[in-house]
Every structure is written in structure tokens, then in C-alpha cells.
Amino acid sequence: MHENLPIFLESRNVKDDLVLEALYELTEKEIQFRNERAEKINIGISNFPYIRTIDDFDFSFQPTVNKTQLLELMTFKFIENKENILFVGTSGVGKTHLATAIGIEACKKRISTYFISCQALIHKLSKAAYENRLDDALRQFGRYKLLIIDEIGYLPQDKQGANLFFQLITKRYEKTSTIITTNQPFSKWGEVFGDITIANAILDRLLHHSHIIKIAGRSYRIKDKIESVNGGDNQNRVQN
Structure with missing residues (x-):
């Protein structure tokens, strides 16, 4: 900041009696700059697949998602309370989008977050x-205040994988918060992890203090195609 002060004062044509006001303004700009830089760094090291916000989500396309509930979760009381969030729904309905949006806002609040x-x-x-x-490795993934684990259920896990996952969830239980996205109902997690006992133990710890958000709707990935087809149909009706 001290390097920019002479240039800043000269640009403002500051006199002695206005130096204090100018310094205050410059300090505010410096704080804003540092906060923005910290946000970018936090987001950059959190391994998000893309940048998404809650404002990017089309709630009219997925009316089963309660926007008020999402906004309440983004106050991050669930992290203070060591609670989890589980997004459940078929492929393409916006689970990863919403999980990412919450994670990015957490980064802006300087909450240690990691997506994987x-x-x-x-x-x-x-x-x-x-x-x-x-x-x-368990300590590394256990220390994040918010860990986002995406796509549980897309591929089955062997016994070793299930045991390792159980160890991590146990380590984080009632100490930190985890966000899960899954395309499988909880009743099928025994198939996902290849062992109903381990699956139940994992679910017991995840669901004990949790918010479950079930999304029932069409895939976002075909949304534009649907709108394109509908638009074409409407145009044909007008022409006919």
C-alpha cells in the first residue's frame, strides 16, 4: 500500500487537511483488494470443477428445490453445528451445481473447503x-471444515474402498461438515459399497445431523435441447 500512496495522493490532488480522509479511502481499497485476492486463492485451491453460484441455478426448471432452504444453508449455520448436506437425485438435475455454489460461498467466508x-x-x-x-491422508481430508464429495453411486466400490470411505466419514463425524451428491437412493447404498453393514454405518454417521435435499426433475444437460425443440415446434405452429 505504501508504494501506491504517492500516486494515489497525487491523483486525488490531496492537500494536507485531506490526507487523513485519503488514507482512509486507500485503506478501504486495500482491504477490498486483499479480500478479493483471498477469495480467488481460496476458490482456486478448493478444486471445484467449475464456478457456479446460486444465482445461476434455474429454480423454475427444478421447482422441487426449495430456494429458501438453500439460502438458509448458505448462512453456514450448518457448519457451525457440524451438520451435513446430502443432495439426492438422478443425473443432471443440478446436484453438483448446488453443492459447488455452497462451497464457493464458503470459500468467500474463508471456510476451508475442498471438492472431490x-x-x-x-x-x-x-x-x-x-x-x-x-x-x-485421513488427517488431510479430515481437517477441512467443509468437504464436498461428488457422485457417490456412479461407480461401485470394492471392499477396501468402502472401508476407507467409512474411516474418513467416521473421522469427520460430529467434527466437521460434509456435502454429498448421489444419484442413488439410500436403500441402494449397500450395492454401491458392496456391503450393507458398511453402507448402513456410513449412512448412520452422515444422516445423524443432516439436511437431505431430494431433487426430482429433468436433466439440465438436455434443457437447452428441449427448449430448442419446443421453440422450433412453436415456430412451426405459427408458420402453419
């Missing part, structure tokens, strides 16, 4: 176990 797919997470834990550093 279930498959990538289990791969990292398996690799750590093979290299005899599983405890370090």
Missing part, C-alpha cells in the same frame, strides 16, 4: 494406504 469426486477420493485414500501414509 467419490472415485478420486477413494483412489487417493487407496494410494495412501498402499504407501503406508493413510493416517496422513
Whole structure:
């Protein structure tokens, strides 16, 4: 800031009696700059697949999503209370979008956040176990105040993967918050993890203090196609 002060004062044509006011304005700008830089850094290291916000979400396309509930969750009381969020729905309905939007807002609040797919997470834990550093990996993923685990259920897990996932969820239980996205109902998690006992133990810890958001609707990925077809049909009706 001190390097920019002479230029700033000269640009404002500041006299002695206005120096204090000018310094205050410059300090405010410096604080804003540092906050914006911190936000970008936090978002950058959190491994999000893309940048999405709650304003980008089309609630009219997915009317089963309660916007008021989402906005309440984005006050982050659920993190203070060590609660979890589970988004459940078929592919393409916006689960990852909403999980990412919450995560990005958490980063802006300087809440330590990390995003990872279930498959990538289990791969990292398996690799750590093979290299005899599983405890370090569990500590690493256990320390985030908010861990977002995406796409549970898209691929089945073997027994080792299920056990590793259970260990991580147990480590985070009632200490930190986790957001889950899944395309499978909880009744099928026994198939996902290959063991009904482990699946129930995982669900028991995730659901104990949680907010469950079920999304029933059409896929966003075909939304534009549908609108394009409907638009074409409407145009044809006008022409006919």
C-alpha cells in the first residue's frame, strides 16, 4: 500500500487537511483488494470443477428445490453445528451445481473447503494406504471444515474402498461438515459399497445431523435441447 500512496495522493490532488480522509479511502481499497485476492486463492485451491453460484441455478426448471432452504444453508449455520448436506437425485438435475455454489460461498467466508469426486477420493485414500501414509491422508481430508464429495453411486466400490470411505466419514463425524451428491437412493447404498453393514454405518454417521435435499426433475444437460425443440415446434405452429 505504501508504494501506491504517492500516486494515489497525487491523483486525488490531496492537500494536507485531506490526507487523513485519503488514507482512509486507500485503506478501504486495500482491504477490498486483499479480500478479493483471498477469495480467488481460496476458490482456486478448493478444486471445484467449475464456478457456479446460486444465482445461476434455474429454480423454475427444478421447482422441487426449495430456494429458501438453500439460502438458509448458505448462512453456514450448518457448519457451525457440524451438520451435513446430502443432495439426492438422478443425473443432471443440478446436484453438483448446488453443492459447488455452497462451497464457493464458503470459500468467500474463508471456510476451508475442498471438492472431490467419490472415485478420486477413494483412489487417493487407496494410494495412501498402499504407501503406508493413510493416517496422513485421513488427517488431510479430515481437517477441512467443509468437504464436498461428488457422485457417490456412479461407480461401485470394492471392499477396501468402502472401508476407507467409512474411516474418513467416521473421522469427520460430529467434527466437521460434509456435502454429498448421489444419484442413488439410500436403500441402494449397500450395492454401491458392496456391503450393507458398511453402507448402513456410513449412512448412520452422515444422516445423524443432516439436511437431505431430494431433487426430482429433468436433466439440465438436455434443457437447452428441449427448449430448442419446443421453440422450433412453436415456430412451426405459427408458420402453419
